[in-house]
Amino acid sequence: MMVSQTKAKKSVWKRSLDARTALLYLLPSILLFSVFVFYPMFRTIYLSFFLTDQNGNAALFVGLENYTYLLESVAFRNSIKATFLFVLYTVPTGIIIALILALLANEKLKGIGFFRTIYSSTMGISVAASSVIWLFLFHPSIGMFNKLLNIFNLPQVEWLLDPTWALLSVSLSTIWLNTGFSFLILLGGLQNIDEHLYESARIDGASYWYRLRRITIPMLSPTLFFIVTISLINAFQTFGQIDILTKGGPSQSTNLIVYSIYKEAFVNYQFGTASAQAVFLFICILIVTILQFKLGERKVHYQ
Amino acid sequence: MRMLKRSIIYILLIVTSLLMFFPIIYAFMISFMTGGEILQGKFLPSNLSLDNYVKVFDRLPLFNYLINSFVVSIGVMIGQLIVCSLAAYAFVFIPFKGRDFVFFLFISTMMIPWEATMIPNFFTIQKLDWINTYQGMTLPFFALAFGTFLLRQHFKTIPKELHEAAQVAGLNRFTFFFRIVLPVSKTSLVTLGAYGFLTTWNMYLWPLLVTTNKSVRTVQIGLKQLQSQEVSTEWGVVMAGVIVVIIPTLLLLFLGQKQLQKGLTQGALK
Numbered sequence: 001m002m003v004s005q006t007k008a009k010k011s012v013w014k015r016s017l018d019a020r021t022a023l024l025y026l027l028p029s030i031l032l033f034s035v036f037v038f039y040p041m042f043r044t045i046y047l048s049f050f051l052t053d054q055n056g057n058a059a060l061f062v063g064l065e066n067y068t069y070l071l072e073s074v075a076f077r078n079s080i081k082a083t084f085l086f087v088l089y090t091v092p093t094g095i096i097i098a099l100i101l102a103l104l105a106n107e108k109l110k111g112i113g114f115f116r117t118i119y120s121s122t123m124g125i126s127v128a129a130s131s132v133i134w135l136f137l138f139h140p141s142i143g144m145f146n147k148l149l150n151i152f153n154l155p156q157v158e159w160l161l162d163p164t165w166a167l168l169s170v171s172l173s174t175i176w177l178n179t180g181f182s183f184l185i186l187l188g189g190l191q192n193i194d195e196h197l198y199e200s201a202r203i204d205g206a207s208y209w210y211r212l213r214r215i216t217i218p219m220l221s222p223t224l225f226f227i228v229t230i231s232l233i234n235a236f237q238t239f240g241q242i243d244i245l246t247k248g249g250p251s252q253s254t255n256l257i258v259y260s261i262y263k264e265a266f267v268n269y270q271f272g273t274a275s276a277q278a279v280f281l282f283i284c285i286l287i288v289t290i291l292q293f294k295l296g297e298r299k300v301h302y303q
Numbered sequence: 304m305r306m307l308k309r310s311i312i313y314i315l316l317i318v319t320s321l322l323m324f325f326p327i328i329y330a331f332m333i334s335f336m337t338g339g340e341i342l343q344g345k346f347l348p349s350n351l352s353l354d355n356y357v358k359v360f361d362r363l364p365l366f367n368y369l370i371n372s373f374v375v376s377i378g379v380m381i382g383q384l385i386v387c388s389l390a391a392y393a394f395v396f397i398p399f400k401g402r403d404f405v406f407f408l409f410i411s412t413m414m415i416p417w418e419a420t421m422i423p424n425f426f427t428i429q430k431l432d433w434i435n436t437y438q439g440m441t442l443p444f445f446a447l448a449f450g451t452f453l454l455r456q457h458f459k460t461i462p463k464e465l466h467e468a469a470q471v472a473g474l475n476r477f478t479f480f481f482r483i484v485l486p487v488s489k490t491s492l493v494t495l496g497a498y499g500f501l502t503t504w505n506m507y508l509w510p511l512l513v514t515t516n517k518s519v520r521t522v523q524i525g526l527k528q529l530q531s532q533e534v535s536t537e538w539g540v541v542m543a544g545v546i547v548v549i550i551p552t553l554l555l556l557f558l559g560q561k562q563l564q565k566g567l568t569q570g571a572l573k
Binding site (some may be wrong): 018019021022023025026028029030031032033035036037038039040041043044047055056100101104105107109112113115116117118119120121122123124125126127128129130132133134135136137142144147176179184185187188189192223233236237239240243244258261262265266271274275278279281282285286289 | 309312313316319323324326327329333385386390393397398399400414415417421423426427442443445446476504508512526527529530541548549552556557560561564565567568
């Protein structure tokens with residue numbers, strides 16, 4: 001009796017050897033994800049139903065009040081509008097520019113490696129460094145943009161101080177900063193396209209544009225789809241540019257959602273409403289990711 | 304005709320490169336200029352004086368910040384390489400029940416934006432008394448789903464026969480992992496390492512939250528300080544700071560651009 005029991009136990013113990021070993025290898029990741037991703041995500045959702053004290057502890061349960069407060073708040077609606085406009089300004093333009101550069105850099109010419117390096121260079125530049133450079137370019141009196149306008153006798157623009165221009169200016173600097181990464185990914189996608197496809201098209205005498213439309217773009221679609229998703233997510237997460245260039249101003253025209261969360265939490269100490277905003281950000285990104293999975297399967301041409 | 308097409312492409316390449324690289328060149332030029340030259344709106348400095356570079360190290364504990372940035376970036380890089388390669392190994396070489404579930408957990412972390420969790424994370428670090436410490440700056444970033452998938456992709460190309468032969472030869476799992484899997488996957492490890500270093504060096508929001516003094520503060524926050532100290536006066540000094548901060552990552556990128564491009568496309572698309 002005893003013997004057979006220990007035997008059965010032993011075999012369970014032995015059978016689970018693989019699972020236990022696997023767990024050992026996965027443990028660091030699982031532990032870190034639990035502490036720094038899953039727990040804080042649930043905690044954020046939890047806090048969004050509470051008023052909090054200065055130390056971020058839940059103090060008073062208010063149900064959905066933080067959410068209704070946000071939806072009625074002009075400042076938050078403004079922040080959502082600014083975020084969507086920012087996405088609209090930066091994502092399509094950024095990808096088109098990166099695509100043009102990638103097509104140029106995919107030509108087999110002497111010295112092309114040099115141009116590839118230049119195009120990808122902004123990937124090595126931090127958001128802080130890039131923002132400081134653009135802060136100077138946008139400077140009202142000594143900045144390059146106003147100097148150029150001056151040369152052509154055009155009226156001066158207060159790039160970062162005028163509510164109609166500020167978001168566009170920040171978008172411009174962001175497009176520049178993100179081009180390097182998008183370029184690198186798209187170039188990789190172009191280089192993965194099978195050469196033979198072009199050879200047969202060339203024999204048929206197809207023009208450059210025909211080849212671009214019928215071979216390059218369809219074959220590149222998984223990569224394009226990937227970079228669209230990443231760019232969307234990145235745009236929703238923008239923070240550094242805002243902190244250095246505009247601080248959310250003028251008149252909140254550049255108060256993008258992450259900056260708004262940061263201010264609500266770490267300047268105003270309203271962790272409850274800040275968490276509700278964070279949940280909103282999470283939902284936005286979740287929708288983008290789910291769309292990628294759903295649409296990606298159907299619409300995109302895979303090799 | 305062929306010549307014409309080629310010349311057009313070269314012209315396009317040169318013009319777009321100049322446009323793309325202009326802000327960096329301009330910042331480089333400004334970093335050598337005196338206040339007067341900047342006001343006049345010159346493009347070329349009259350001489351290559353290093354005054355601004357000396358001043359920026361005077362004005363900020365920039366040397367200190369540079370060391371902090373190196374420590375934090377290398378720390379995250381090594382941490383990610385260890386944690387991700389262990390996880391990737393389990394996914395590829397150990398068949399176990401619940402693997403799909405764990406895999407799904409890893410994927411789900413990619414849908415949670417880091418900014419949505421920063422408030423509780425900040426309090427976690429505060430409660431651990433890790434504000435202004437290297438572990439507070441690095442540890443939250445060690446586990447990375449993207450890095451795990453990148454390595455998993457490469458590990459999958461290692462022939463199963465090699466694994467079986469190792470088992471027959473009596474190599475234990477860890478020896479096989481350490482002596483065979485890791486050396487064979489050197490290129491992917493280098494890619495992930497470069498990626499980890501680059502992204503950590505350029506991190507902005509987290510160091511802003513968890514550093515309050517110069518002890519572990521990184522160069523990125525140094526730039527913010529520099530820019531808010533010097534409102535409009537000494538742009539030359541500010542740009543000298545910018546150049547010092549971007550040189551390490553630009554060098555890394557120039558050296559590893561090809562590798563990075565290959566690795567990122569593979570990790571992203573397969």
